[in-house]
Every structure is written in structure tokens, then in C-alpha cells.
Amino acid sequence: MYLLLMPEIIIALLGILVVILTLILPNKGQEAAKFVTTAGIIGVLVWIFSNFNREASLFNNIYLIDPYASFFKMLFLTASLLVILSSFKYVKKFGRRTSEFYAFLLFTILGMMIMVSAGDLLTLYIALELMTISFYILVAYVLNRETSQEAAIKYLILGALSSGILLFGISMIYALSGTTVISEIALCLREEPALISAVVLLLAGFGFKIALVPFHMWTPDIYEGAPINVTSFLAVASKAAGLAAMVRFFMISLDLFWFDWHLLLAILAAATMIIGNLIALVQTNIKRLLAYSSIAQAGYLAVGLVAANDYGLKGVLFYSMVYVFANLGAFAVATQIENDMESNEIEAFGQLGKRSPFLAAVMTVCLLSLAGIPPLAGFAGKFYLFSGAVEGGYVWLAFIGLLMSMISVYYYLKVVKVMYIGKAEKNAPLAIEFPARIALWICVLLTLLFGIYPVPLTVLTRNAVSLFLG
Amino acid sequence: MIGLTHYLILGTILFSIGLYGVLAKRNAVAVLMSIELILNAVNINFVAANRFVAGDGVIGQLFSIFVIVVAAAEVAVGLALIISIVRHKKSVNLDDYNILKW
Numbered sequence: 118m119y120l121l122l123m124p125e126i127i128i129a130l131l132g133i134l135v136v137i138l139t140l141i142l143p144n145k146g147q148e149a150a151k152f153v154t155t156a157g158i159i160g161v162l163v164w165i166f167s168n169f170n171r172e173a174s175l176f177n178n179i180y181l182i183d184p185y186a187s188f189f190k191m192l193f194l195t196a197s198l199l200v201i202l203s204s205f206k207y208v209k210k211f212g213r214r215t216s217e218f219y220a221f222l223l224f225t226i227l228g229m230m231i232m233v234s235a236g237d238l239l240t241l242y243i244a245l246e247l248m249t250i251s252f253y254i255l256v257a258y259v260l261n262r263e264t265s266q267e268a269a270i271k272y273l274i275l276g277a278l279s280s281g282i283l284l285f286g287i288s289m290i291y292a293l294s295g296t297t298v299i300s301e302i303a304l305c306l307r308e309e310p311a312l313i314s315a316v317v318l319l320l321a322g323f324g325f326k327i328a329l330v331p332f333h334m335w336t337p338d339i340y341e342g343a344p345i346n347v348t349s350f351l352a353v354a355s356k357a358a359g360l361a362a363m364v365r366f367f368m369i370s371l372d373l374f375w376f377d378w379h380l381l382l383a384i385l386a387a388a389t390m391i392i393g394n395l396i397a398l399v400q401t402n403i404k405r406l407l408a409y410s411s412i413a414q415a416g417y418l419a420v421g422l423v424a425a426n427d428y429g430l431k432g433v434l435f436y437s438m439v440y441v442f443a444n445l446g447a448f449a450v451a452t453q454i455e456n457d458m459e460s461n462e463i464e465a466f467g468q469l470g471k472r473s474p475f476l477a478a479v480m481t482v483c484l485l486s487l488a489g490i491p492p493l494a495g496f497a498g499k500f501y502l503f504s505g506a507v508e509g510g511y512v513w514l515a516f517i518g519l520l521m522s523m524i525s526v527y528y529y530l531k532v533v534k535v536m537y538i539g540k541a542e543k544n545a546p547l548a549i550e551f552p553a554r555i556a557l558w559i560c561v562l563l564t565l566l567f568g569i570y571p572v573p574l575t576v577l578t579r580n581a582v583s584l585f586l587g
Numbered sequence: 588m589i590g591l592t593h594y595l596i597l598g599t600i601l602f603s604i605g606l607y608g609v610l611a612k613r614n615a616v617a618v619l620m621s622i623e624l625i626l627n628a629v630n631i632n633f634v635a636a637n638r639f640v641a642g643d644g645v646i647g648q649l650f651s652i653f654v655i656v657v658a659a660a661e662v663a664v665g666l667a668l669i670i671s672i673v674r675h676k677k678s679v680n681l682d683d684y685n686i687l688k689w
Binding site: 264268297311338 | 591595598602605609615619622625628633636637641642644649653654660664665668669672675681686
């Protein structure tokens with residue numbers, strides 16, 4: 118049984134090891150922490166991939182191991198690996214506290230991994246808090262920078278509030294069903310009017326974690342204030358974790374007949390796509406631009422959950438994986454620019470096409486994938502999501518999604534324009550360190566590969582969503 | 588006779604007071620206290636539901652103990668952050684934390 122929990126156990130031990138390492142070797146430990154973390158994550162990733170189809174439920178159904186959980190665990194580990202590789206140089210800023218950074222990063226991964234495997238609302242809540250509390254600390258990591266602190270206190274207050282709202286929803290579900298095991302709730306749930314308010318509170322709580330529109334206000338501020346490698350991890354992994362838990366809970370527990378949460382979520386998704394894309398049009402800071410773009414992407418992902426059919430759910434998984442590579446590619450380029458220029462403004466990208474053709478090409482591919490231009494992976498993902506919506510009878514939602522994708526091309530191309538025909542602030546060629554180069558290659562190659570030949574990823578997603586479709 | 592409904596109403600009132608506090612208070616510490624009120628409302632709900640709905644089960648009580656523990660961890664991080672901000676800014680008023688907007 119404990120063999121099945123190996124990935125989680127290894128990640129937890131690794132986190133503790135990294136902290137201890139610096140206590141024993143104060144100076145060498147900082148460097149060693151990087152390599153230990155990277156190696157550990159690669160090992161766990163391989164382990165999970167080779168046991169992808171294993172299914173088990175542990176401790177009376179409160180911990181589930183299935184392809185769905187494995188898929189998201191792979192997503193988190195890949196995302197963290199790319200973040201670590203692309204910010205080898207950036208973390209030097211953290212000085213003596215570098216190794217603790219890796220430890221907290223590992224704890225957030227642990228939280229996410231438990232969250233997607235949780236079969237009980239209590240496990241889900243504890244995992245969620247493990248993830249968010251570690252993220253509060255990571256967001257505040259550059260303590261002497263005021264923006265970082267401000268972002269952290271805002272994140273903490275809003276994050277704690279949203280957890281409170283989510284918990285209140287959970288407590289009402291418990292009052293109506295007498296159980297917190299996700300697979301049992303559907304059987305025991307009494308359908309009373311109070312259930313409506315419980316579902317609304319749960320939607321608000323999860324909506325905050327994945328930044329759906331009325332609950333998106335924290336995203337741009339926190340993305341801008343946090344250190345850039347934390348931002349990139351927050352943008353892809355915590356969003357995917359929230360979404361994964363939300364899909365599992367809503368699909369299995371709240372399969373209701375007389376109250377249609379799909380419509381409510383459809384309205385939120387539509388508002389998210391519209392507002393996220395429209396506000397992104399006027400941004401001048403790359404982190405804020407990517408923040409609003411990530412709000413819009415959360416809207417596209419929610420479309421898949423609204424449809425809740427074969428295409429829609431496969432689309433959610435497919436698109437969140439594709440989103441990892443596209444978004445982290447863009448953030449990796451932004452990290453290199455920040456290393457070089459100490460700036461996050463879009464103008465800092467001026468003449469990147471000349472200074473480093475490789476970086477400019479990666480950025481272009483990733484942004485076009487986020488916009489959903491064929492033949493890149495983002496197109497295939499959006500195709501799944503919107504076909505799911507049409508099949509599920511939400512033609513208007515698919516229409517809004519398509520319209521907003523078209524609008525989004527404008528602000529993505531604005532960055533591309535600056536890179537190729539903008540004014541240069543510096544002309545010296547930009548050097549990229551080796552690990553970051555690997556991360557950039559992985560992002561760009563997989564974005565191209567999954568766009569042209571999506572079969573390997575679709576096979577994984579088909580296995581993963583089979584548990585919802587019977 | 589006091590039943591589940593009364594406890595749930597008490598919980599909801601406490602939740603609303605907490606929510607009001609989060610939205611209306613300007614002092615960062617007072618906001619953290621309001622969040623504690625919300626979490627206590629949740630605890631009341633869980634314990635009451637455990638007594639009236641779940642019968643012999645203890646999961647509701649367990650849940651409220653976990654909530655208390657996690658809330659303590661959250662407040663520890665929150666207060667540490669506030670202390671480090673106050674060292675820079677000499678203010679706990681949330682309106683003063685306004686570098687990041689739009």
C-alpha cells in the first residue's frame with residue numbers, strides 16, 4: 118500500500134532533505150539543493166509515468182490513485198521542472214534562502230499531488246491549504262521588495278477568505294449528506310434549497326483558486342508582485358490543481374438533477390473569457406499581460422467543465438497540459454529578460470529578434486499557441502473544448518470563446534511586434550544559460566509536437582477521464 | 588427545542604459578520620480576525636451537523652479540529668508577513684498597500 122504512495126512520500130522527504138542539507142552544509146547546500154530537487158522531481162515523474170494506469174483507493178476511499186490523478190501529477194512535476202530549469206540564474210537573487218525556496222516549491226507540489234488524489238473533502242482541504250500556505254511564503258520571497266510583500270499580504274487575505282467560503286460550502290454539503298467522502302456524497306445528498314447556496318459557495322471558493330471572473334481580482338496584482346518564477350508556477354500549477362479538484366468534486370458528487378450548476382458555471386466562464394481578454398488588451402507589463410491572459414485561459418478551461426461530456430473533459434486535461442508548455446515557455450523568456458534588463462515592461466523586449474533570435478522565436482510560438490493559432494498545440498486544445506461545448510448544447514459559449522480567441526491574438530501579437538520591430542533599449546546579444554535553454558526547447562518542441570500530432574496526449578487524457586464517463 | 592437549523596443560522600450569522608469585517612475593516616490584523624470568525628462559523632456548522640446528521644460518525648468534529656489547526660498556520664504566516672511589512676511601511680492600514688494596481 119505504501120508503495121502506491123511512493124511519489125508523495127518521496128516529494129515530502131525531498132522537501133525535508135533540502136532544508137536539512139543547508140543546515141549541514143551552509144554554502145554547498147544551496148547549490149546542491151538545486152540538483153537534488155531537479156533529480157528528485159525527474160525520478161518521481163518517471164515513476165508516475167510508468168505507473169500511469171494503476172488504480173487503487175486507499176484508506177476507505179479517502180485517497181484515490183487513478184489515471185486522472187496521475188495525469189495531473191505529471192503536469193505539476195513537469196511544470197515545476199520547467200520552472201526550476203528556466204530560473205537557475207534568477208534564484209541567485211534569493212541568496213542564502215535559495216534552498217528553502219526549493220523546499221517550499223516541493224511542499225506546494227506535495228499539496229497539489231494530494232489535492233488531485235483526494236477522495237475526501239477533508240483531505241482535499243488540507244492539501245489545498247498546504248499548497249496555498251506554501252505559496253503565500255513563496256510570493257513574499259523577495260522580502261526587501263515592497264511589491265512582493267504587498268502581493269503576499271493581498272494573496273493571504275483573499276486566499277484565506279476564499280478558503281473560508283469554500284469551507285462554508287463544504288460544511289453545508291456535510292450537513293445535507295452526513296459524509297465528506299466524494300464518492301458517497303452523491304448517494305446521500307438531500308436535495309433541499311440550502312444545497313443551492315452550498316453549490317454557489319463552492320463555485321465561489323473554487324472559482325477564486327482558478328481565477329474565474331468575479332473572483333479574479335487578486336490575479337494581476339499577485340502575478341506582478343511575486344518573483345517571476347513563483348508567478349509562472351502559480352499561473353499554471355495552482356490553477357491546474359484547483360481545476361482538477363473542482364472537476365472531480367463537481368462531476369462525481371454534484372451530479373444534480375434539479376439545480377443546474379452547469380449554466381451558472383457557463384455564465385462565469387463567458388464573463389471570464391470576455392473580461393480577461395478585454396483587460397489584457399491595454400496592459401504594458403508582461404507579467405500583468407500574462408496574468409490577464411491566464412484569467413482568459415481559465416475561462417476556456419471552465420468551458421470544458423460546463424460541457425461535462427467526453428470532448429469537454431478531455432479538452433480540460435489536454436488544454437491544461439498544453440497551457441503548461443505555452444505559458445511556461447513565455448514566462449521562461451520573460452525570466453531571461455528580467456535577468457538581463459531588470460524589467461517586466463513589454464518595452465524591455467525591444468529588438469529581442471536581433472538580440473536573441475532563439476528567445477524571440479520561442480516567445481512567438483508560445484504566445485501564438487496561447488492564442489490558439491493552428492498548427493500549434495493551443496489550437497488542438499481549444500478545438501476539443503469548443504467542440505465539447507457545441508456537443509453539450511452551449512453553442513453561444515463556444516461562439517464567445519472563438520470571438521475572444523480572435524481578440525486575444527491582438528495583444529499576443531503586440532508583444533511579438535515589439536520583439537521584431539520595436540525600439541531596442543539594449544543591443545548586446547543576450548546569453549542564455551544551458552538549463553534555461555533546455556527548458557525553452559522542451560516548451561517549444563512539445564507545443565509544436567502536440568499541435569501537429571496530438572495522439573500521445575489524447576491517449577493519456579482518454580484514459581484519465583474514463584472514470585467520469587463510466 | 589433547539590435543532591440543526593438554529594445552529595446553522597448561528598453559523599450563517601457569524602459567517603456574515605466575518606465577511607462584513609473582511610470587506611469593511613481597513614486594519615490588516617482586524618481582517619485576519621474577521622477571517623477567523625468565518626472559520627469559526629464553519630466549525631459550528633461542522634460540529635452541529637455531526638451531532639444531528641451523521642449520528643455516530645466523528646468526521647465533522649475531526650474536520651473542525653483540522654480547520655482550527657490550519658487556521659493557526661495561516662495566521663502565523665499572516666502575522667509574520669504583516670510584521671515584515673510594518674517594518675518597511677510603518678502602517679497596518681490596507682489602503683496604504685497600493686503599489687500594485689491596474
